[in-house]
Amino acid sequence: MTFEDLVHKVLHEPGFWNQLKSDPEKALKSHGFQPTPAHLAALKKLDYNSIQSVAQTFQRAQGKQIC
Amino acid sequence: MLEELVISPGAHIERVPPPHGQIVAAIEELRAGLRDRLPALAARVSRWMDDISPNGQAARYFAHPQMFPMLQLPSWLAGTICDECDTAFHAGLVYSTANGYYYIRLLDNLMDGHATVERELLPAATFFHTEFCGVYQRYFGPYHPFWRLFTRFWLACSESVAKEAALDSMRFQDFAEISAGKFAAAKIPLSAVACRYRRPDVLRVWLKFCDALACWTQMLDDLFDWYDDLERKSCTYLLSEAVRRKSGNESVEAWMMREGFSWGVQCLRDQMLEVRRLALKLRCPALVEYLEKREGIVQAEVTEISKGLGSLKELAAVLEWFEGDSRRRSKYDL
Numbered sequence: 447m448t449f450e451d452l453v454h455k456v457l458h459e460p461g462f463w464n465q466l467k468s469d470p471e472k473a474l475k476s477h478g479f480q481p482t483p484a485h486l487a488a489l490k491k492l493d494y495n496s497i498q499s500v501a502q503t504f505q506r507a508q509g510k511q512i513c
Numbered sequence: 514m515l516e517e518l519v520i521s522p523g524a525h526i527e528r529v530p531p532p533h534g535q536i537v538a539a540i541e542e543l544r545a546g547l548r549d550r551l552p553a554l555a556a557r558v559s560r561w562m563d564d565i566s567p568n569g570q571a572a573r574y575f576a577h578p579q580m581f582p583m584l585q586l587p588s589w590l591a592g593t594i595c596d597e598c599d600t601a602f603h604a605g606l607v608y609s610t611a612n613g614y615y616y617i618r619l620l621d622n623l624m625d626g627h628a629t630v631e632r633e634l635l636p637a638a639t640f641f642h643t644e645f646c647g648v649y650q651r652y653f654g655p656y657h658p659f660w661r662l663f664t665r666f667w668l669a670c671s672e673s674v675a676k677e678a679a680l681d682s683m684r685f686q687d688f689a690e691i692s693a694g695k696f697a698a699a700k701i702p703l704s705a706v707a708c709r710y711r712r713p714d715v716l717r718v719w720l721k722f723c724d725a726l727a728c729w730t731q732m733l734d735d736l737f738d739w740y741d742d743l744e745r746k747s748c749t750y751l752l753s754e755a756v757r758r759k760s761g762n763e764s765v766e767a768w769m770m771r772e773g774f775s776w777g778v779q780c781l782r783d784q785m786l787e788v789r790r791l792a793l794k795l796r797c798p799a800l801v802e803y804l805e806k807r808e809g810i811v812q813a814e815v816t817e818i819s820k821g822l823g824s825l826k827e828l829a830a831v832l833e834w835f836e837g838d839s840r841r842r843s844k845y846d847l
Contacts, residue, residue, distance in 0.1 A: 449829045453767045456825060457740065488831045493824040500770075500821030503814070504740040 456501045463501075467494040533576050536584055539608040540572040543615075543644070551640045558637045561630060562615065565622075575611065578806045581730050584610050587702040589797045590719055594712045602652065602709060606702045609648035613698050616641035617670065624674060626745055649705060662704040669697035680748045688750035689728055696727035722791040729784040733811060736777040739769055751777050770822060778815050 455462045465473040470489040474481045481489070540562070547555035566574035575584050582589075587606045591598045619638055622628045653659040673694025680687060700720050707716040735742065735751040742749050743765055751773070752765060758776070759768035785808060792800055 448833075449771060449826075450764060450767045452825065452829050452832065453764070453770045456770070457766060485831065489828070492828050492831070493820070496817070496821035496824045497828065498821075500818050500825065503737070503818055503821075504769075 456497060457505065460498075460501070463494060463498050467498075535604045535607040536575045536611070537572045538604065539611045540575075542608055543611060546644060547637070547640065551637060554634060554637050557630065558634055558640075561634055564629075565618065575614075578803070579810055581696060581699065581726070582800075582803055583614065583696075583699040583702075585799070585803070586699060586719075586723070587706045589795075589800050590703055590706045590715070591710065592799065593795060593797050594706075594710050594715055599709070605648040605651065606705060609645050610699075610702050612641045612644040613701070616645060617698060621674070624678065625747065649701075652705065652709060657708070659704060659708045662708075663701055666697040666700040666704070669694045673697070677748065682756070683748055683750045683753040685750065688731070689724075692728045692731035693724040695731065696723065699723055699727075718791065718794050722788070722795060725784065725788045725791050729781060729788050732777065732781050732784055736774070736781065737814070739773070739777075740766075751780075770825060774818060774822060778819075781811070 462473060465476070466489070471481055471486055474485075474489075543562075544555070544559050547558055551558070562571040563569050567577070568574065574580065584607050587610075588598075588603055591603065616638055619631055619634060619641065622631045623635070649659065649663060673691045676687075676694070677683075677691045683691070700723050703719050703723065704716060707713050707719075732751070735749040739749070739751055739755075741747075742752055754776070755765045755768050755773050758772070759765060763771075765773075785804075789804065792804055
């Protein structure tokens with residue numbers, strides 16, 4: 447999965463994030479990947495909430511609230 | 514030209530009041546005016562004024578620390594040029610500016626596709642415009658030099674909205690001119706204060722400050738709303754830079770997440786240096802306090818988003834590592 451694909455998923459597929467957060471193995475397998483224990487360990491260390499909050503911030507237009 | 518000043522007699526004079534009470538009073542006066550002079554639309558317009566406020570209360574909207582300080586600027590300027598001010602005049606400026614804001618906002622929402630009920634409320638534009646001008650008509654005669662400034666800044670607003678709508682790509686020079694123009698209506702009450710207190714000499718640096726703050730505010734808007742702007746195909750300086758700076762096959766979305774947000778934050782910081790440099794010249798502690806508060810709020814949001822973007826890059830690295838392993842395994846298997 448490229449950075450480009452990842453960004454697309456961040457912005458357009460909230461379901462993927464919920465799955466990745468709760469069950470990374472299942473989320474990756476559903477995208478055709480076979481993660482190793484090392485990958486899963488690395489994935490578990492990530493802060494998914496902060497990634498999700500980026501998506502939510504950018505998707506919530508707020509310019510008219512400030513000017 | 515600003516020396517030919519006419520000051521209306523009988524003004525009630527006291528120290529510059531804090532604008533919050535005046536804002537609440539202005540909104541109440543506005544609602545009462547609507548009920549009295551535009552009864553067919555009053556309730557809907559009044560509700561719209563609350564609805565466009567993030568906290569659902571029109572008066573609190575204008576006092577929000579993240580709002581462009583259009584209602585506060587005149588009092589701040591007055592505070593630097595006189596110890597005692599005409600409170601009725603300042604209350605009138607707050608009332609006028611609130612009406613001017615709603616006039617612009619009504620049209621702006623229709624122009625940029627954010628409208629919900631605005632089309633049905635369009636006749637209220639006449640009310641807002643009349644009330645906006647009415648206050649100045651009480652203080653400045655028809656040949657007063659104030660009106661030249663009024664016309665210049667009021668039309669600059671319309672000109673920049675039209676200019677922005679016609680562009681499909683924006684350079685920094687366009688951005689700076691358009692941003693300054695879009696906020697030029699805020700210069701009208703500032704000009705009124707300079708005229709009223711016979712201090713046209715102070716106006717130039719306040720107007721320059723207004724331009725710089727407008728640029729910073731517009732950049733902030735473009736940075737936090739880039740996704741909405743992209744979806745709506747709006748032309749902004751940030752998105753124009755994204756198209757110029759992204760690599761060949763990269764999407765604007767990916768550039769914004771990879772590099773663009775940080776680039777925009779750096780632009781904001783550079784612009785704030787100029788805002789602060791000009792603010793120092795104004796010798797207005799309340800304004801400096803406002804800037805510090807705003808910077809603090811923005812910094813907290815930037816920190817939060819930067820943390821998320823860092824995690825996103827870490828995730829991308831893990832997934833790339835994963836893909837690399839998969840490819841190696843496949844090769845090995847073959």
